[in-house]
Amino acid sequence: MADGYRQIVTDGLWHNNQGLVALLGLCPLLAVSNTLVNGLGLGLATTAVLALSNVSVSLIRNWVRPEIRLPVFVLIIASFVTTVELVMNAYFHDLYKTLGIFIPLIVTNCTIIGRAEAFASRNPVPRALVDGLAMGIGFTLVLIVLGGMRELIGQGTLFDGAQLMFGDIARSWRLSLGEDYPGMLIAILPPGAFMGLGLLIAFKHLIDRRLSRPRSTEVTGAETSAA
Amino acid sequence: MNALDVNSSSPHLSGPHSVTRVMGLVLVALLPGTLAMQWYFGWGVIINITLAVSSAVLAEAAVLALRGRPVSHTLIDLSAVVTGWLLALALPPLLPWWQTVLGSTFAIVVAKQLYGGIGFNPFNPAMAGYVLLLVSFPVTMTRWLPPDVISGAAPTLTESLHMIFSGMPPDGQTWDAISRATPLDLMRTELAQNRMISEIRASPLWGDYGGRGWEWVGNWFLLGGLFIIWRRVISWRIPVAMLGSLLLVAGLFWAIDPETHPFPAFHLFSGGAILGAFFIATDPVSAATTPRGQLVYGALVGVFVFVIRSWGGYPDAVAFSVLLMNMAAPTIDYYTQPRIFGQRGRDDA
Numbered sequence: 001m002a003d004g005y006r007q008i009v010t011d012g013l014w015h016n017n018q019g020l021v022a023l024l025g026l027c028p029l030l031a032v033s034n035t036l037v038n039g040l041g042l043g044l045a046t047t048a049v050l051a052l053s054n055v056s057v058s059l060i061r062n063w064v065r066p067e068i069r070l071p072v073f074v075l076i077i078a079s080f081v082t083t084v085e086l087v088m089n090a091y092f093h094d095l096y097k098t099l100g101i102f103i104p105l106i107v108t109n110c111t112i113i114g115r116a117e118a119f120a121s122r123n124p125v126p127r128a129l130v131d132g133l134a135m136g137i138g139f140t141l142v143l144i145v146l147g148g149m150r151e152l153i154g155q156g157t158l159f160d161g162a163q164l165m166f167g168d169i170a171r172s173w174r175l176s177l178g179e180d181y182p183g184m185l186i187a188i189l190p191p192g193a194f195m196g197l198g199l200l201i202a203f204k205h206l207i208d209r210r211l212s213r214p215r216s217t218e219v220t221g222a223e224t225s226a227a
Numbered sequence: 228m229n230a231l232d233v234n235s236s237s238p239h240l241s242g243p244h245s246v247t248r249v250m251g252l253v254l255v256a257l258l259p260g261t262l263a264m265q266w267y268f269g270w271g272v273i274i275n276i277t278l279a280v281s282s283a284v285l286a287e288a289a290v291l292a293l294r295g296r297p298v299s300h301t302l303i304d305l306s307a308v309v310t311g312w313l314l315a316l317a318l319p320p321l322l323p324w325w326q327t328v329l330g331s332t333f334a335i336v337v338a339k340q341l342y343g344g345i346g347f348n349p350f351n352p353a354m355a356g357y358v359l360l361l362v363s364f365p366v367t368m369t370r371w372l373p374p375d376v377i378s379g380a381a382p383t384l385t386e387s388l389h390m391i392f393s394g395m396p397p398d399g400q401t402w403d404a405i406s407r408a409t410p411l412d413l414m415r416t417e418l419a420q421n422r423m424i425s426e427i428r429a430s431p432l433w434g435d436y437g438g439r440g441w442e443w444v445g446n447w448f449l450l451g452g453l454f455i456i457w458r459r460v461i462s463w464r465i466p467v468a469m470l471g472s473l474l475l476v477a478g479l480f481w482a483i484d485p486e487t488h489p490f491p492a493f494h495l496f497s498g499g500a501i502l503g504a505f506f507i508a509t510d511p512v513s514a515a516t517t518p519r520g521q522l523v524y525g526a527l528v529g530v531f532v533f534v535i536r537s538w539g540g541y542p543d544a545v546a547f548s549v550l551l552m553n554m555a556a557p558t559i560d561y562y563t564q565p566r567i568f569g570q571r572g573r574d575d576a
Binding site (some may be wrong): 182 | 337359363364
């Protein structure tokens with residue numbers, strides 16, 4: 001059983017990462033990742049919705065008839081998104097205003113309904129919860145890295161606007177390449193998001209290939225000796 | 228052609244046009260226009276070309292080495308030189324050096340090599356690099372010099388070198404004093420303030436057709452363009468269709484209201500229209516390839532140039548139009564396939 005959880009976590013964080021491998025939820029991923037803090041904010045909101053919806057879908061999985069499962073999933077997701085939206089509006093109002101339309105749009109994020117359909121509706125509650133958290137954190141990490149990359153290249157800062165999430169104490173976290181940095185607008189604009197995501201995907205493939213190389217040389221070595 | 232190719236499949240006769248030869252002819256054809264630009268805008272043009280070409284060639288060599296491709300064999304095809312050169316011609320003469328290098332490297336690495344190198348790039352690399360710079364650094368990318376006939380004298384070689392490498396104007400001067408709006412820029416901002424063409428044309432920036440100096444640069448590029456059509460490096464279709472449609476659309480609007488729409492020749496001899504029509508829109512890789520397709524492609528580039536110049540967010544539009552039509556080129560080719568000999572056409576069926 002422990003192995004099963006390990007599998008779920010590594011799938012969510014790496015092998016089936018929703019941003020880099022499944023390429024689901026690209027609209028918020030590309031649109032909101034213009035700064036690190038925005039990415040983190042949307043990532044955490046998505047993770048919360050994903051975990052909650054996975055648990056609920058898993059709880060009711062034996063009582064929902066297959067014919068009507070998708071509308072039911074959508075209703076569940078929509079209610080959680082509404083909850084998260086109201087909570088953010090109340091406690092992180094400035095971040096809520098920055099993220100704008102993309103918070104209600106979490107409801108259309110294919111990752112969430114995808115996990116509900118592909119995983120939560122077929123697994124018990126604890127496993128569904130772990131899957132929701134792992135997938136959500138994997139997605140958040142991509143958002144953070146992409147957001148950080150775009151912010152750094154685009155405006156030469158990191159953690160800009162951290163006070164929106166962590167309160168005034170975070171104002172001093174802001175790193176800057178200096179006031180002289182001319183900024184490179186394209187990284188902040190949509191083309192930068194596409195190029196950045198493309199580079200991240202290529203980088204993931206590179207790492208995967210590096211990791212699998214020792215094993216494949218062993219295999220070919222064994223084959224040659226067998227021949 | 229090396230010996231290996233003899234055993235390859237047909238066709239066995241090699242045409243007179245190797246890539247190296249084609250690119251060489253293009254470079255020769257670019258010379259008159261380049262010299263004209265140097266004459267009007269000073270040494271910055273030559274420095275930009277040097278920077279852009281050398282970084283393009285270095286980037287190409289580096290990526291080819293990383294990809295494990297033969298480096299020297301591919302470098303001598305001169306395509307990286309042409310890309311860097313075309314990009315440099317589109318850049319303002321006093322652009323800070325690192326922006327030129329960045330644009331040129333982006334053009335080669337991202338727009339060309341990441342898609343598979345020469346022959347595989349869906350977009351014109353030089354224009355992709357130009358748009359990257361224009362979108363990222365709008366301030367420096369719109370800081371053009373006035374032609375020397377207006378400013379009195381273009382910056383000298385040392386002044387240009389100083390400004391390009393330090394990114395600062397010479398002591399005691401400001402960028403505003405040195406730079407001047409391009410004719411297209413001026414036309415755009417003045418029209419936005421509801422001024423009439425006849426008033427706008429009173430500015431000393433204007434020559435007979437387009438901007439002073441600019442129109443002669445255009446003429447010399449036109450000469451080079453005619454040269455490569457004559458040597459059959461490019462076909463006449465794309466340039467004629469593009470300039471024709473630009474003239475037609477501009478003429479139409481001018482006829483309707485000559486006080487708010489500049490007369491058609493202005494569109495032809497300002498900005499990058501001539502250079503774009505003969506040297507950029509005709510890129511054999513990213514443009515449409517069927518004869519009818521080339522006419523459609525060129526005509527639509529011309530229409531987009533007018534549309535973006537008149538109502539878009541940027542003063543010049545050749546780069547954006549070419550990139551937009553690059554995206555449409557495969558579709559255009561699909562619908563304009565010539566009938567294969569011996570087969571019924573769509574109409575006969």
